[in-house]
Amino acid sequence: MSNTPTQQILDFVRGRYPQAEIDETQDIFALGFVNSLFAMELVMFVEKTFGVTIPNEELRIDNFRTASTMAALVGRLSPTLAVA
Amino acid sequence: MTLTVTAPAAVTDRRSARAFVDTHVVPYADDYDRNGRVPEDLLRQVAAAGLWAPFLPVESGGAGMDLVTLGEVHEEVGRGCSSLRSLLTVHTMVAWTVQRWGTPGQRERWEPALAAGEALGAFCLSEPGAGSDTAAITTTAVEHGDGWLLNGVKKWTTGGQRADLFLVFARTGASIGAFLVPRYAPGVQVRPIDDMLGTRASMLAEISFQDVALGPDALLGPSGFTAGMVLTGTLDLGRYSVAAGSVGIVQACLEASAAYAAHRRVGGRPLAEQPLIQAKLSDMVTDARAARLLLAEAGRLKDAGESSTIMATWIAKYFASTAAARHAAEAVQIHGANGCSPDYPVARLYRDAKVMEIIEGSNEIQRITIAGQAERETTR
Numbered sequence: 001m002s003n004t005p006t007q008q009i010l011d012f013v014r015g016r017y018p019q020a021e022i023d024e025t026q027d028i029f030a031l032g033f034v035n036s037l038f039a040m041e042l043v044m045f046v047e048k049t050f051g052v053t054i055p056n057e058e059l060r061i062d063n064f065r066t067a068s069t070m071a072a073l074v075g076r077l078s079p080t081l082a083v084a
Numbered sequence: 085m086t087l088t089v090t091a092p093a094a095v096t097d098r099r100s101a102r103a104f105v106d107t108h109v110v111p112y113a114d115d116y117d118r119n120g121r122v123p124e125d126l127l128r129q130v131a132a133a134g135l136w137a138p139f140l141p142v143e144s145g146g147a148g149m150d151l152v153t154l155g156e157v158h159e160e161v162g163r164g165c166s167s168l169r170s171l172l173t174v175h176t177m178v179a180w181t182v183q184r185w186g187t188p189g190q191r192e193r194w195e196p197a198l199a200a201g202e203a204l205g206a207f208c209l210s211e212p213g214a215g216s217d218t219a220a221i222t223t224t225a226v227e228h229g230d231g232w233l234l235n236g237v238k239k240w241t242t243g244g245q246r247a248d249l250f251l252v253f254a255r256t257g258a259s260i261g262a263f264l265v266p267r268y269a270p271g272v273q274v275r276p277i278d279d280m281l282g283t284r285a286s287m288l289a290e291i292s293f294q295d296v297a298l299g300p301d302a303l304l305g306p307s308g309f310t311a312g313m314v315l316t317g318t319l320d321l322g323r324y325s326v327a328a329g330s331v332g333i334v335q336a337c338l339e340a341s342a343a344y345a346a347h348r349r350v351g352g353r354p355l356a357e358q359p360l361i362q363a364k365l366s367d368m369v370t371d372a373r374a375a376r377l378l379l380a381e382a383g384r385l386k387d388a389g390e391s392s393t394i395m396a397t398w399i400a401k402y403f404a405s406t407a408a409a410r411h412a413a414e415a416v417q418i419h420g421a422n423g424c425s426p427d428y429p430v431a432r433l434y435r436d437a438k439v440m441e442i443i444e445g446s447n448e449i450q451r452i453t454i455a456g457q458a459e460r461e462t463t464r
Contacts, residue, residue: 036312
């Protein structure tokens with residue numbers, strides 16, 4: 001699954017926080033390191049990597065809690081991208 | 085003061101920006117500084133040159149300018165007058181935020197006026213008790229009918245004396261929201277702040293909001309946890325513009341100092357032949373180029389939509405602003421007593437440069453943020 005949206009998102013988060021041990025279902029907000037700066041970077045990463053624009057109504061915390069929920073958001077915004 | 089009457093050509097790149105600044109700004113910047121305001125005549129010239137928000141899309145009245153070029157333009161403006169650059173910065177922050185986060189209705193209402201400079205924007209975040217510590221702001225926006233009720237006091241609002249539209253950040257429960265507030269909304273009061281150390285012509289104000297009733301379309305961007313992103317993005321662009329302005333200050337220090345050192349004679353020889361003066365000038369040249377490259381890299385990442393632009397912009401602003409303060413001090417030193425007088429621009433550059441180390445996140449906050457990311461990324 002190395003090129004799936006889920007894995008790409010996980011790689012991004014792990015790249016920023018190498019000390020965090022996270023998997024695709026782990027709530028990154030519960031880990032306590034997400035601030036508004038990282039939230040902005042996450043949104044920019046998702047938009048740039050997957051070629052989507054996230055509308056304001058989709059900018060909800062539940063969409064960004066885990067790599068899986070973010071990948072699901074990508075899937076809704078760009079159905080051609082397979083979500084694993 | 086002689087006011088120019090020639091209609092300026094459109095500013096589309098660094099070259100045209102430099103020509104505009106050399107014609108319409110540089111000869112008068114010290115007067116603006118002394119008078120404590122940028123005159124309406126210049127604000128109109130800026131509008132005629134399409135300088136207020138050239139990054140907005142063409143259909144909104146902008147020019148679709150990329151952000152690398154915008155950085156170059158703001159550098160040139162900052163070379164001429166930091167007060168005017170400050171007005172451009174806050175206007176840019178408002179216009180960009182409307183473009184990035186606005187609903188189609190909000191964009192349709194505000195973008196054309198912001199692009200044309202018919203509505204000037206100002207950014208309202210700092211308060212009497214909260215500067216870089218944005219978590220400490222106390223201005224509130226509470227739901228009121230189908231809209232909002234705004235209460236609080238904002239301070240150090242650049243352009244606040246003149247702006248038509250305020251982008252106000254206020255607490256909405258546990259989060260912070262961004263609100264578009266027209267200047268003449270009932271309950272808005274503007275009190276000028278004059279006689280500042282630097283950027284003296286940027287028309288600062290303290291603005292109070294007392295039971296200001298706003299419609300539902302005043303809220304800009306998402307509500308909830310991601311609302312903080314609006315502030316993050318707005319400050320990022322502001323920081324980018326301040327970094328650009330700081331590069332402009334270094335360049336202005338270099339140009340003023342090189343010209344002075346070439347003509348001023350000491351012991352029958354030009355000051356420029358003194359090794360200690362050459363050392364100062366060479367450091368200005370080097371830092372101007374380095375800061376310009378950091379700025380261009382941050383701009384390139386913005387244009388590419390890369391999230392790493394945020395940290396690149398922190399680094400560019402930190403480097404450029406500290407370089408500006410350092411070299412402005414050296415520029416005064418090179419000029420000697422003349423540098424302390426109103427007869428040369430370096431005293432203004434010196435005062436303006438100090439401000440760059442404080443605004444859009446103090447340099448102490450920047451160092452904490454830059455070091456924090458380095459620590460996170462290297463700790464395994």
